[in-house]
Amino acid sequence: MTPAHGSAEPVLQAIGAGRVYGRANAAVPALLDADLAFHRGEVCALRGRSGSGKTTLLNLLGLLDRPTSGRIVFLGKDTSGYSDRRLALTRRGALGYVLQDAGLIENMTAVDNVCLPGFYAGLSARRAREIALRALGDVGLADKAERRVGALSGGERMRVGLARALSLEPQLIIADEPTASLDAETAHAVIDRLARAAAGGACVIAASHDPIVLERATRTVALAHGRVVTPEPVA
Ligand SMILES: Nc1ncnc2c1ncn2[C@@H]1O[C@H](COP(=O)(O)OP(=O)(O)OP(=O)(O)O)[C@@H](O)[C@H]1O
Ligand SMILES: [Mg+2]
Numbered sequence: 185m186t187p188a189h190g191s192a193e194p195v196l197q198a199i200g201a202g203r204v205y206g207r208a209n210a211a212v213p214a215l216l217d218a219d220l221a222f223h224r225g226e227v228c229a230l231r232g233r234s235g236s237g238k239t240t241l242l243n244l245l246g247l248l249d250r251p252t253s254g255r256i257v258f259l260g261k262d263t264s265g266y267s268d269r270r271l272a273l274t275r276r277g278a279l280g281y282v283l284q285d286a287g288l289i290e291n292m293t294a295v296d297n298v299c300l301p302g303f304y305a306g307l308s309a310r311r312a313r314e315i316a317l318r319a320l321g322d323v324g325l326a327d328k329a330e331r332r333v334g335a336l337s338g339g340e341r342m343r344v345g346l347a348r349a350l351s352l353e354p355q356l357i358i359a360d361e362p363t364a365s366l367d368a369e370t371a372h373a374v375i376d377r378l379a380r381a382a383a384g385g386a387c388v389i390a391a392s393h394d395p396i397v398l399e400r401a402t403r404t405v406a407l408a409h410g411r412v413v414t415p416e417p418v419a
Pocket of ligand 1: 205206212213214232233234235236237238239240241
């Protein structure tokens, strides 16, 4: 994918980005000086041992947390100066998150959960539901749409979270171990859906060690002790 997209403006850049947790004696430098650029159409797999900084980096790239040094540039704009509100609006409008703790509302049905981004985006209830049902169909859950999320299996919940994250076709998709604890068939369904989003022009960044994800990645970035160890071309 890189050659086709190499000349285009990156969707996202980390420029000297670092994150230190805590202060003084208790300071933990979890990410150091990351320089990375991400483009449309990519599925980037982020690898590294436990504690190497993958989730820390994903949180910065996904505009969920702010770097303590350096900056994150999204769609050509430096987000350092963004207010919390502007960050929240940017997340809501352009990003999709596939996280382990999918943040689903247990007492609502699958389809109502998937409708939420549509409601936030101001769609009519009817249109939001139409989109949500299609998104659930895309992850093989059409028959579970009216089931309460609390009564779904772990893999089914993961796919509801995926449907919700992708339903409005976000430009940037952040996934943290999206296939962890899934059987191979479900893992394939998840990566197929992510790869389809990338083929449609999204940029997907996924922390994962799963060979099923790695074989579909268009690129790999490796972290060790908070540093990017894969040489990366700077856009
Ligand atoms: N909120 C926090 N406060 C202090 N230290 C933290 C915090 N979150 C993470 N860390 C530390 O930062 C380092 C990187 O953590 P991170 O969660 O980014 O690793 P990871 O690569 O995602 O690991 P895993 O594969 O286990 O999910 C670790 O040493 C971790 O203990
Ligand atoms: Mg992690």
